[in-house]
Amino acid sequence: MKRALLGFVAAVMVACAPAQQATTDVIDNTFGDDATIAFVQGGVQFNPGSKPALGVIVVLQGQSLKALDASSPCKPNTDSTELSCELGDVSAAQTIGVSGQNVTASASYRRTGSNRVYLEVAK
Structure with a gap:
């Protein structure tokens, strides 16, 4: 179930440029320097x-x-x-x-x- 959910989220993120940018922003803000x-x-x-x-x-x-x-x-x-x-x-x-x-x-x-x-x- 978790893999299916992660696959779905990944597919949505690949298809949606604003979601990609939001993901990049979250990663930069969480792990960035x-x-x-x-x-x-x-x-x-x-x-x-x-x-x-x-x-x-x-x-x-x-x-x-x-x-x-x-x-x-x-x-x-x-x-x-x-x-x-x-x-x-x-x-x-x-x-x-x-x-x-x-x-x-x-x-x-x-x-x-x-x-x-x-x-x-x-x-």
């Missing part, structure tokens, strides 16, 4: 929000990815489709200079006093 990752001119910026983010790792995926700064913490894979950037503990916004095509970005981190891992994705 005030850190952000966003595309800015010349790269990607991670902002930890109101409190420090610990062990920040930014992963960029796309084509022809290249770090623009020689001292960048980013390490490319062999075919330049992914950059893994270990920023460590971040207490203020940091911008990573990158170039590439069709780039997506995500940042994972923790907060003081918790083992929970947060994930932010550039939209």
Whole structure:
């Protein structure tokens, strides 16, 4: 019975854009955090929000990815489709200079006093 009900709710949510947005809003408000990752001119910026983010790792995926700064913490894979950037503990916004095509970005981190891992994705 529970599976049938969940299936019905999922079907309604897929068919209804306002329900999808409401679900996204509920998830963000329940599980979200005030850190952000966003595309800015010349790269990607991670902002930890109101409190420090610990062990920040930014992963960029796309084509022809290249770090623009020689001292960048980013390490490319062999075919330049992914950059893994270990920023460590971040207490203020940091911008990573990158170039590439069709780039997506995500940042994972923790907060003081918790083992929970947060994930932010550039939209």
